[in-house]
Amino acid sequence: MKLPTLDKFPKHVLAAMDVQRTFIESRVIVAAERLQVFRALQGKHMTADKLGRALGIHKKYREAFLNSLAGLGLLHKANGEYGNTWLAEKYFLRERSIYWTRQYSKECVQAYEALTDLENVLTMGRRPAPRGGPKPLSYTAAMTKDRRRAEDFTQMLFYLHQEDAKALAKRLDLTDRRALLDVGGGSGVMSIALAKKNQRLRACVLDLANVCRAAAKNIRRAGLSRRIGTMAGDIRKPLPRGYDVVLFCDIGPVSEQLLRSAFASLPAGGLVVAVDRYLSEDRTKPLDRVVAQLVGSSFPTVTGSEMVEALQSCGFKKVTARRVYRDVWAIRGVKPGRAVE
Numbered sequence: 306m307k308l309p310t311l312d313k314f315p316k317h318v319l320a321a322m323d324v325q326r327t328f329i330e331s332r333v334i335v336a337a338e339r340l341q342v343f344r345a346l347q348g349k350h351m352t353a354d355k356l357g358r359a360l361g362i363h364k365k366y367r368e369a370f371l372n373s374l375a376g377l378g379l380l381h382k383a384n385g386e387y388g389n390t391w392l393a394e395k396y397f398l399r400e401r402s403i404y405w406t407r408q409y410s411k412e413c414v415q416a417y418e419a420l421t422d423l424e425n426v427l428t429m430g431r432r433p434a435p436r437g438g439p440k441p442l443s444y445t446a447a448m449t450k451d452r453r454r455a456e457d458f459t460q461m462l463f464y465l466h467q468e469d470a471k472a473l474a475k476r477l478d479l480t481d482r483r484a485l486l487d488v489g490g491g492s493g494v495m496s497i498a499l500a501k502k503n504q505r506l507r508a509c510v511l512d513l514a515n516v517c518r519a520a521a522k523n524i525r526r527a528g529l530s531r532r533i534g535t536m537a538g539d540i541r542k543p544l545p546r547g548y549d550v551v552l553f554c555d556i557g558p559v560s561e562q563l564l565r566s567a568f569a570s571l572p573a574g575g576l577v578v579a580v581d582r583y584l585s586e587d588r589t590k591p592l593d594r595v596v597a598q599l600v601g602s603s604f605p606t607v608t609g610s611e612m613v614e615a616l617q618s619c620g621f622k623k624v625t626a627r628r629v630y631r632d633v634w635a636i637r638g639v640k641p642g643r644a645v646e
Contacts, residue, residue, distance in 0.1 A: 313392065318378040332417060333373050338410035342374065343389055343397040350386040404460035415441075419600040432601065444557075444603070448513045455515035463492030463523055466555065470498035472630035473580060477637075479503045479550060482576065486511060486548040488563070489540050489556035493520035495580070496552075497527045509548070510535045544570040554580040557603040559612070564619040573642025577621060580635045583609040591632050612636045 311319065311327070322330065337343065340360045345351070351359070357367035371387050374380040379393045389398070397406075419432075426432055448455040479485070479499060483506065487496045490510035500506055510520045510533065517535035524533045536545070544551065544566045551567040553559045559579050567577045582591050586608050589595060594604050607615070609626050613636055616624045621638025629635045 313396065315378045315392070318376070321376070330377060333370070334377065334379065335410050335413045335417070336370070337374055337379070338397065338406055339414070341406060343379070343393045344406065346380070346387065346389045347394070347398055350388040352386050356387065402460060402464040404457045405464060408454070408457040408461045416600045423599060426599065445513065448515055452515045455513070456519050459492045459516050459519035462555070463494045466492070466494045469630050469633050470494045472633070473635060474498040474502035476627060476629055477578065477635060479506055482506060482550045484548040485509070485550040485552055486544065487552050487554070488544065488567070489553065491516055491520065493523045493533060493535070495554050496533050497524065497529060500529050500532050501527070506532070508533045511538055511540060511545070513537065546570050549574070550576045550578065552578045552580070558605050558607070559615070561615065561619060564615060568620050568640055571640045573640060575640045576637060577616065577640070578635055578637045579612055579616070580629065580633065581605050582632050583607060583612055583634055586610060609634050609636065
């Protein structure tokens with residue numbers, strides 16, 4: 306799935322944008338996603354009043370809001386009616402799932418709220434106390450408590466990581482491996498791609514119970530229920546044995562504790578693979594990962610070489626790093642000793 310980055314926008318729209326105002330303009334797009342404007346207009350045209358009533362947009366702001374989207378090149382306006390442009394149809398509908406629409410737009414709002422205090426964060430070195438309301442739940446607590454949110458978040462990642470998964474399956478040789486533990490495997494997208502590529506491989510997705518329920522749906526749709534299972538559990542506890550591959554993919558920082566747990570669970574000759582978008586050696590790329598640190602993101606803040614050193618320090622040998630897809634890297638290591646046939 307390709308993201309609708311600014312370079313995809315029509316040139317006349319880009320020419321009208323001021324870098325200091327794109328924050329405001331992009332917020333309008335997020336609101337459109339949260340209200341599902343583009344989905345309501347899919348294949349049809351509607352007046353501002355009709356669309357506003359359907360989506361619950363107050364009559365005071367209907368026309369100004371839709372005109373803003375038209376000015377951004379996402380809607381076209383003719384004879385008092387609005388419809389999607391090719392840009393909205395392509396990037397906000399055909400290449401996005403409903404799960405992405407619901408979950409990612411919510412995450413964007415949280416980032417906007419965090420960024421409004423950016424100057425204070427930069428000068429104080431910490432985030433100010435929340436302005437009333439309940440304290441935000443941790444990822445684990447949120448996924449455990451809210452089944453709908455777990456479904457949206459998990460399935461959003463399933464569609465987002467399709468190309469990454471295909472690339473990993475193509476570049477990671479598991480020909481001689483038999484059992485893979487997908488730690489924090491979420492939607493099962495990686496296990497599915499690897500199982501399709503390696504017909505003798507079985508896999509298990511280890512994650513929270515609500516996440517496993519969503520993963521099981523994807524596994525059934527892929528026709529792989531006999532070779533891929535799910536296991537509800539806590540990845541912070543000792544990892545189960547019986548697997549000759551342990552995979553960590555896009556799960557946030559892979560701690561030394563996790564790596565040592567993987568080392569302990571693997572047999573001699575076992576393989577560990579850590580896949581993620583690691584920071585460049587000068588820590589300036591990927592830009593979204595760099596900026597995400599300012600909003601309290603849990604994305605990895607290590608470089609590829611630092612991850613290589615982490616695997617080595619935990620006892621893994623033959624540690625290598627290989628680009629998988631775009632800025633996604635796979636860092637792998639082998640537990641020393643002779644594998645038992």
